[in-house]
Amino acid sequence: MVPVSFFTQRTKEDYDHGKALALLDNRYKDKLTSLPKEKGWFTENLHLYQDFWHESARVVSAVTVMASQDNFQAQPTDIYIATLQKSGTTWVKALSFAIINRTIYKTNSLSTHPLQILNPHRCVPFVEIEALHRLPTYVDGHSPRLFSTHMPYTSLPKSVLDNGCRIVYICRNPKDVLVSLFYYANRLRDKSIGQLTFEEAFEMFTKGVIPLGPYWDHVKGYYMAALERPKEILFLTYEDMQKDTVNNVKRLAEFLGYPFSKEEEDEGEVDKIVKLCSFETLKDVNKHGVVNKGFPNDVFFRKGKIGDWTNHLTDEMSQCLDEITKIKFDGLDISF
Numbered sequence: 309m310v311p312v313s314f315f316t317q318r319t320k321e322d323y324d325h326g327k328a329l330a331l332l333d334n335r336y337k338d339k340l341t342s343l344p345k346e347k348g349w350f351t352e353n354l355h356l357y358q359d360f361w362h363e364s365a366r367v368v369s370a371v372t373v374m375a376s377q378d379n380f381q382a383q384p385t386d387i388y389i390a391t392l393q394k395s396g397t398t399w400v401k402a403l404s405f406a407i408i409n410r411t412i413y414k415t416n417s418l419s420t421h422p423l424q425i426l427n428p429h430r431c432v433p434f435v436e437i438e439a440l441h442r443l444p445t446y447v448d449g450h451s452p453r454l455f456s457t458h459m460p461y462t463s464l465p466k467s468v469l470d471n472g473c474r475i476v477y478i479c480r481n482p483k484d485v486l487v488s489l490f491y492y493a494n495r496l497r498d499k500s501i502g503q504l505t506f507e508e509a510f511e512m513f514t515k516g517v518i519p520l521g522p523y524w525d526h527v528k529g530y531y532m533a534a535l536e537r538p539k540e541i542l543f544l545t546y547e548d549m550q551k552d553t554v555n556n557v558k559r560l561a562e563f564l565g566y567p568f569s570k571e572e573e574d575e576g577e578v579d580k581i582v583k584l585c586s587f588e589t590l591k592d593v594n595k596h597g598v599v600n601k602g603f604p605n606d607v608f609f610r611k612g613k614i615g616d617w618t619n620h621l622t623d624e625m626s627q628c629l630d631e632i633t634k635i636k637f638d639g640l641d642i643s644f
């Protein structure tokens with residue numbers, strides 16, 4: 309069992325990735341400067357790498373993707389939670405962590421469950437951040453190793469695909485992703501580049517210029533892969549998860565290889581996990597503190613609802629996104 313203290317003990321390096329990032333920036337400087345650039349959402353620029361836009365000088369960025377591709381070694385038992393930002397990452401991380409570790413933490417009272425103390429992002433590390441770590445993280449002594457990633461399917465480290473690792477992908481209505489990303493970016497943007505207006509954000513989103521975008525290509529990459537490799541890739545939507553959380557959590561547990569027994573269901577184990585990972589519970593746990601330097605815990609919990617876009621998009625904006633989505637997702641069975 310991984311003791312809870314393992315999650316809570318912090319080292320300076322663990323908290324501040326600045327030095328490790330600077331080393332990577334230096335290592336990949338030539339590659340980075342040769343890439344096409346656009347205005348960034350969090351930092352000055354986005355860089356087009358392998359057909360997708362990536363931030364610079366951030367933990368999930370062009371250089372950490374490059375470093376992961378060069379160095380990350382997957383194991384066949386690994387499980388990856390893949391998402392485009394703001395699509396349900398934090399929720400699925402919490403759920404997957406709680407499902408996989410439910411026997412380990414079962415005997416403990418809820419207050420000592422890691423998710424009652426820590427942000428899900430501290431419990432499930434990003435592959436991209438592994439590129440910055442020189443110290444062991446909990447996943448090193450744990451099987452299966454549970455990771456998350458924002459990388460597009462086509463950019464995943466080769467060993468993830470070669471090893472047939474399981475991947476859970478969650479996508480969300482692009483209009484809600486846009487709104488969520490807009491607020492998130494304005495909270496975390498470098499002060500030097502000022503705030504984004506919603507109109508600017510909309511414009512960039514429609515052009516596909518968002519971190520890890522274009523949105524449609526990211527989703528389509530995993531959707532097509534899930535069709536080809538259904539045993540290895542589970543494709544979920546935020547909206548389905550919201551509308552029928554219990555059944556989707558059971559589906560997730562089965563896919564992860566940790567199905568709920570009839571006995572567990574009768575004992576309310578599914579409901580307990582749903583509650584532990586609910587927006588309300590997690591928001592409350594994460595009112596204070598930080599995940600890493602510059603990432604307050606509470607920034608991952610805004611409204612947690614379907615359809616907040618109706619409060620932000622004009623009819624014209626909404627129609628524009630509908631049209632792009634119709635064209636890009638033509639022939640795909642994705643509905644929000």
Ligand code: PAP
Nearest residue numbers: 393394395396397398399488586587609610611612
């Ligand atoms: P990330 O990719 O940066 O980690 P991610 O977790 O994918 O972000 O998305 C955050 C969104 O999920 C927020 O949506 P909102 O801005 O529309 O409110 C956040 O509120 C929502 N969210 C976080 N945790 C949960 C949860 N447990 N249940 C439902 N929604 C959640």
